[in-house]
Amino acid sequence: MVSHPQPSDRPPLAHRAASTTSRSTNTRRHRTGRSHAGGSYRTQNEFPNFAQTGDVEIIINADGQEKRYMLHRLILAQNSGFFEAGTSEDWSRAQARGQSSGVGPGNTLGSIGEDEESVREQGRPAYPIPQSQRFIWRYELDWGNKDEEVPMLVQKQTQPSMFGGDQYQPPPVPNKPPPPSQGFLKSMSNFSALQSASHIAKSNPSHNNGDSDTIRDYDNLFRIFYNYAPLLDATNIAESYIQCKSLLTLADMYDALGVVGPRIDHHLLQFQGRLWKQIAKYPPSYLKLGYLARSKVIFSEALVHVVGQWPSGSNQLRHAVPPDVIEVIKDKVYDLQDLQLKTEAKLFRLTLTTARGERVTPTNAYADWLALSLFRQWLAENTTPPPPPIPKTSETAQRTSNNHAQHQSPPVSAGTLFRLLGTGGSSYLARDELKRFIKLRPSSEEGNSREYLKKFERRMDDIKALAREAVRPLMKSYLELDIGRDGGGLGYLTCTKVEEDDYPWDEGA
Template sequence: MVSYPDSAGAERSLAIRRPPSVASSRTSTIRRHRPHRSAYGGSSYQPQNEFPVFTHTGDVEVIISSGRKEQRYLLHRLILAQCSGFFEAGTSEEWSKAHTDGSSQHGQNSNSLARIPEGGDSPPKKRWRYELDWGQGEDEIPMLVQKEASATIFGGDRPPPVRNKPPAPQSGFFRSMANFSALNIPQASQDPSDDVFRDYDNLFRVFYNYPPSLDPINIANAYVECKSLLQLADMYDALEVIGPRIDHHLLRFQGRLFKQIAKYPPSYLKLGYLARSRVIFSEALIHVVGQWPAGMNQLRGQTPEAVMELIEDKVDELDELKLKVEGKLFRLTLTTSRGERVTPSNNWLDWMAMSLFRQWLAENTTPPPAPILKSPGRSSSQGPPPPPPILNTGRIFRLLGTGGSSYLPHDELKRFLRLNPEQYSRENLRRFERRMDELKNLAKDTAKPLMRNFLELDLGREGGGLPYLTCTKVDERDFPWDE
């Protein structure tokens, strides 16, 4: 991560200062005593030398034009190259030489980058110019391309009028950009090209240490704007600079952010990876692992292989822990007053309580058996029946970790005892409930490793918890961008 000077610092480091002279002092004194000139008699234009146009010190011109409007930047090669691998390569000596040789072979001006003398016998200074190419096909993404730099643009005080604007952008690209979010949130701007202007402006603002213009109130809109900016930064190899700004902006939403991550964990997992955000990535990963394989279709083929491998490893670790806890639950037993294990021969009622508990556990942690007979009215031409849904046992372990009347409540125990009228009585029902409570307390202690919560989300405010496990721990060594 490199540090970047603010706009004032950039001016101080790159501005060309001339030594003071007696003549200049005398001229300034005369100017102070001149009468005020009317604005109607002449031009009031003053050359700008601050972001986004550094007239005196800028050496890289960037033009974003859609045919309807235009945004011009005159920036510094040093700052752009520090923040973006794209600009570092495009303004390098190797690229400039290759670009010059290629232009010469095609009979074009061999000096594709304008060289303007800075006065006297000083060597000429290189200039660069980039324009946004919207592309021709519907699937093409707009991209900055390097053009021949014009000396008049950099040398004059007033920028020249823009001629030969590129054609209007293709609507197909905007349809794809509006569709990139899995959240299906409508775009705020009327013209989709406004989003492109906003993203490029935010990109350059961050380069110059200005805060990006992102929605500070509506977190759904902020997500769309942040993801669009991250995708642009990924195109120009600038994620290391843009990512921390995105992370900082989204974390300001605090609790609202964590609720959104719980609603759309795959989407925020991808965003957290691009932004290199440890908090967002970890939070989303815990949800994804707990719900797996629910988010598989949204992630496979859309995230790097390292992320998928991390998810699968964490799912395997969670499954191993669940199997270990499940084995201990099936081995839970009650003892008699003499310390012996309960059996049908020494205490029938207590043994029935253990049998009911194990039956409930087996039914809720084991997928139902496949039906032997075909469904009525289904022919072989319709193909095989759909596979049964994958059983997620997270909800069952949460019930076991909660205990009490969350499962096998009073009414269910009463119905069970009534199946055998000889055993049913009020006294037996009370004893049966006491012994079941003992089993539930043992099960609660056994399930404690699965009840750990590593989320930032406050589960106490979410109606008593989530229907899946959140005990996945993400260590520092797990972040895939640190490899």
């Protein structure tokens, strides 16, 4: 009798192995991330909280909110002169020298990044800090007296803990260390920009809810440090300007304009036509912003407007920008005025010649000479202010003088005048004005004839053609804004050309 194998309740060996492996994997998967406290836990190590690798803790308290960052000293130091100096070895040693000799090991910033020999030199035990006792720098936003001071990050004293964290201790010395060596003073020269930045921030308070704006600005600052795009308004250019200006002021305080400026430049240039119109409305403000952002396009666009309107806007700029910027403006204003005076002199020297090549005079071409006289009179009235009224003792005479002054039309602006000359045609001294002028002559058959008027108009057109050629250099516009032939309503000249050497900042900064 042949016995047959009985079916077994146990699965085949291969299936049992796969099942065991699956159960083991599932068990490990579910156990991963489970803390001893009974909840799931996952350590974050990405912006803004690099909990595993970060070594600089930054706490921003504003408007009842608290924003915490755990960032990297290396990245902060690469992007900001403030953090480069504040976490440097020289600064740490300066703090160590200011502390009492009884402070225990690991309680000073100088214990990080130093070798055994340098630790012995400072009189501290020469044993390494375990990896679990990771040391961090701590910065907190110190508001001080909000009405008088710009809040700044100040460094707080920290020490590594035996459980891997760090313990906060109040600093035994003031935040600013005692004067260190001369070499360290040279490395701290970047902080000279803090005073000017503070002045700008005080003179231009935030439009609303400044504390919330502070959190936004610091967040954008650190986002840029980590190569993230700042969160700025991309639809409302007026709001975007306020945000950009506030961020640039903060970057100036922390010596980070070289990193933040290009981001601001890129963001604002996306507005294109709307940006050019805003700069035309507020050129001094955008000149300051363009300087801080190191934006050649924004700076030169605003500079053309500022130079054309100078000295209007001078009060806004004198104490808000460095002297180098004022010097550039003054140089450009001088160049523009010099070109304008030379052009005016050339216009007053314009003349016509007869068929024989002689300069026209009252004796050889009376009608041509009259056309030149009328043109020069019109030019003089529009390039010089009206004379002051003659003082009178009589009350009636005074009223007459005032009425006469009221009826005198003031001279047009330089931009309007030269654009009229550059346009020519009937834009000035049109046919009706010429007809009224001719009627002022004594009655004569030749002077009142239609042919005489046509001849007079042709000679005036010749003069206008010469004037149009003379003012051609002033008709150039170096604006991105399209102002057209009539200047777009601008009453000033826009022919200032900004060269590479005119940007008042160091290209290597």
